[in-house]
Amino acid sequence: MQERKTSFQQLDFTLLFLLFVLMCISLLAVYSGSAPLTARWGWDPFHFVQRQILWFGVGTILMIAAMSIDYELFKNFSIPLYALGMILLLLVEFTPLGIEVNGAKRWLGIEGVFRFQPSEFVKIFVLITLAHVLYNITKNPMVKSFRSDVIVVGKILGVGLPPFALILIQPDLGTALVIGAVMFSMIVMSGVTYRMIALLTTLALSGIGLLVWLHNNYFELFSLIIKSHQLDRIYAWLDPQADIAGQGFQLYQAIQGIGAGKLYGSGLASGVKSQSGTIPELHTDFIFTVIGEEFGFVGATVLIVVYFLLLYRMVIIAFSCNNTFGTYLVAGSVGLFVFQIFQNVGMTIGLMPITGLALPFISYGGSALMTSMLAIGIVLNVNIRTKHYMFGEED
Numbered sequence: 579m580q581e582r583k584t585s586f587q588q589l590d591f592t593l594l595f596l597l598f599v600l601m602c603i604s605l606l607a608v609y610s611g612s613a614p615l616t617a618r619w620g621w622d623p624f625h626f627v628q629r630q631i632l633w634f635g636v637g638t639i640l641m642i643a644a645m646s647i648d649y650e651l652f653k654n655f656s657i658p659l660y661a662l663g664m665i666l667l668l669l670v671e672f673t674p675l676g677i678e679v680n681g682a683k684r685w686l687g688i689e690g691v692f693r694f695q696p697s698e699f700v701k702i703f704v705l706i707t708l709a710h711v712l713y714n715i716t717k718n719p720m721v722k723s724f725r726s727d728v729i730v731v732g733k734i735l736g737v738g739l740p741p742f743a744l745i746l747i748q749p750d751l752g753t754a755l756v757i758g759a760v761m762f763s764m765i766v767m768s769g770v771t772y773r774m775i776a777l778l779t780t781l782a783l784s785g786i787g788l789l790v791w792l793h794n795n796y797f798e799l800f801s802l803i804i805k806s807h808q809l810d811r812i813y814a815w816l817d818p819q820a821d822i823a824g825q826g827f828q829l830y831q832a833i834q835g836i837g838a839g840k841l842y843g844s845g846l847a848s849g850v851k852s853q854s855g856t857i858p859e860l861h862t863d864f865i866f867t868v869i870g871e872e873f874g875f876v877g878a879t880v881l882i883v884v885y886f887l888l889l890y891r892m893v894i895i896a897f898s899c900n901n902t903f904g905t906y907l908v909a910g911s912v913g914l915f916v917f918q919i920f921q922n923v924g925m926t927i928g929l930m931p932i933t934g935l936a937l938p939f940i941s942y943g944g945s946a947l948m949t950s951m952l953a954i955g956i957v958l959n960v961n962i963r964t965k966h967y968m969f970g971e972e973d
Contacts, residue, residue, distance in 0.1 A: 614852075653903065893908075896960075
């Protein structure tokens with residue numbers, strides 16, 4: 579019989595080390611990406627770096643807090659957290675506390691004093707609630723059939739679609755799609771048949787096809803679903819050179835900057851495009867452009883490899899966990915990170931349409947960073963409380 583390890587001994591130090599590496603990359607990229615802004619406004623060159631360190635500190639506290647509570651207790655809080663998230667989204671949309679920035683009403687707080695983005699935290703609330711829903715399903719398994727698959731998918735969509743819709747009308751397509759990615763991850767992990775997954779994929783593609791048909795034939799109806807600025811982003815994604823001075827400017831400049839980085843990059847704070855001050859949101863949504871131009875293909879590859887190793891460790895933790903609730907929590911976190919990484923990197927190289935999604939652990943910002951740290955805290959929580967049995971699994 580082996581001696582039981584303490585919580586400290588079961589900490590995944592590899593995961594923590596990878597998180598530290600991402601933090602270092604973030605501080606370098608935020609320093610360089612924010613240089614045009616600090617120079618223009620006459621601020622301290624380390625203004626955004628200092629604030630990012632502060633957010634990392636707050637995020638670390640939240641991560642430790644998420645690790646300290648037995649994740650089994652999250653089941654008791656899932657419904658209250660979900661309800662809180664829905665209330666916050668309703669407050670954003672229908673009360674004066676909702677703050678509009680750049681044409682999107684995504685923030686809650688008092689203008690000029692304090693604000694935060696509730697949709698970022700709703701991602702975690704939905705993840706915990708879906709994990710609880712699936713755990714309850716596995717505790718009372720149904721006879722495997724198409725009907726049982728419909729029930730499982732229906733429960734997942736019943737939880738995920740209301741916040742998805744409220745976030746979509748802000749409008750915040752990027753965060754809404756993250757909710758969709760979490761739902762899809764949970765559907766895959768729920769054990770439904772490939773036939774059901776194929777059906778859902780077909781329905782999703784049919785929905786896209788319907789939007790294209792509405793765009794070409796009933797544009798008035800189409801415009802009720804897709805806002806004008808979102809459509810402009812799609813046009814810019816399909817052909818950024820068609821309007822280089824307008825909607826395609828940001829993407830075109832980003833692609834030019836990443837291409838200019840070549841193999842080794844131009845060096846920290848030495849990128850022509852990055853330091854020109856012409857690329858909007860460079861230290862936030864488009865921070866991968868800084869990495870691609872100033873650290874080159876090698877630097878971008880290092881970042882992708884670190885992400886891969888981080889996700890790999892999370893997958894190992896999910897498979898090692900002998901508690902289905904813990905497995906669902908980690909699986910949802912993997913889906914959350916995979917989509918955000920793919921979408922953010924993809925949009926800067928023209929592979930995906932532009933959305934307002936941050937690059938996890940790298941982009942400057944408080945709400946998104948704290949949400950990512952919370953997710954890592956949940957994953958570490960599952961890992962340190964995973965018990966190993968000679969026979970069977972934990973109930």
